[in-house]
Amino acid sequence: MRKIFLNIALASIVFLGSCKKDNFDAPESDFSGRLLYQGQQIHVRHAGFGAELWQKGFGKFGVINVNFNQEGMFSSKLFDGNYKFTVSNSQVPFLWPKNAAGRPDSLDVNLSGDKVMDLEVRPYFMLRSPVITYSAGAVNATCSVEKIITDANGRDLERVTLYVNNTQFVDDQSTNNKAKQDLSGAAISNPANLTMSVAMPTFSPVQNYAFARIGIKISGIENMVFSPVVKLTF
Template identity: 45%
Template sequence: MKANIQYAILIAWGILSVSCKKDNYKAPSGAFSGRLVYQGQPVNVSYNDVYFELWEPGWGKSTPIVVNVSQDGSFSALLFDASYKLVIPAAQGPFRSLTDKTTNSDTILLQLSGNLTRDIEVLPYYMIRQTKFTATGRKVTATFAAEQIIKDAAAKDIERVSLYICKTQFVDGRNSVATKDMSGAAITDPAGISLQVDVPALVPEQKTVFARVGLKIAGVEDMIYSPVQEVAL
């Protein structure tokens, strides 16, 4: 009986030691940050809707590290120092991935040692340009241009454009308090689009709101947006 007790104690001590070693692993300390860009300009998206994947070769892992992109196109992730393969899934974003010169594919190789800042160049179907917001009373007007970037066989039509008004700086259709849509077929001049919406009374009252315009591409889930702007009422 005494021998059995001693044996049980040894097993428990071994389990405890292994657990302590696992708990003593250092947290990742390297930061990988940057932006999704087109020719150096941020590609604005809706928050937490667009992401890319980081795969760490050599560990037999089948699950990638998912990195979400903020609405201004920026991203940041804490990682261990290692080599990674960066992949943007085919269905992600209002853009197409570009071929990397090193891999000759849409996979980007990263070597993280400490902090790394690197923008990811993509090819959007459209970019929203020359956005201007004005307010008269509680009417907010947005004027902007929709520039078509992809014009070859992969080109896609505009399904609609939308003006979103929100209480906070997180602006898209999910939390909009006022929205104005225009179908792509109704756009007569992509270089001069105008949308106007009435802002309802807000509780509690706000003297400013946050606005931006979005463009929905036919056959593409994720929209592309203008930067968020605060508008005084």
């Protein structure tokens, strides 16, 4: 009988310990922001890259990864505290500041309640005045491309592409475009006046709308800069 009581007591301790472990408070503070250049939002590939939040605890740093969506926005639910924010991915379409050692620099973030922190960065290129329309079975687009970084850190324009997809996620990944037209950077003589056109693809199941946007591929950089997504009906 004593053995039974001991087993019950041990089980109760384990149960109460588990409950205590499961009852930790969840993070409540919203930390969010946007990628900007001179106040203009930079659009990118959905979840193509992210930022890192580092927080010191128990004698070492732990990292929290946050992805940017295709509008160039990030959002994360966090505990209040002090963090280091950085973008260490070298394949992003903008220059992230570096420290004296040549490594990606970090920003200090003091979180006490909800916080919005927009990030002013220097993209290699920007899309200007993008217009995308549908007419007579084709998706048509016009835009201009401006080279922002013109010093030794600058890169060449590899191509400009018009993408069309059946969902709101539109980019250079094969699952996120059903039709596209490329303009090679070498063939572009006037980046201030670009025109593209591609036949509207057939969707299955059939739908009377599509989504499109324009992307800039930078030489040697995986992630592209995009225009905002446009919904087309036909």
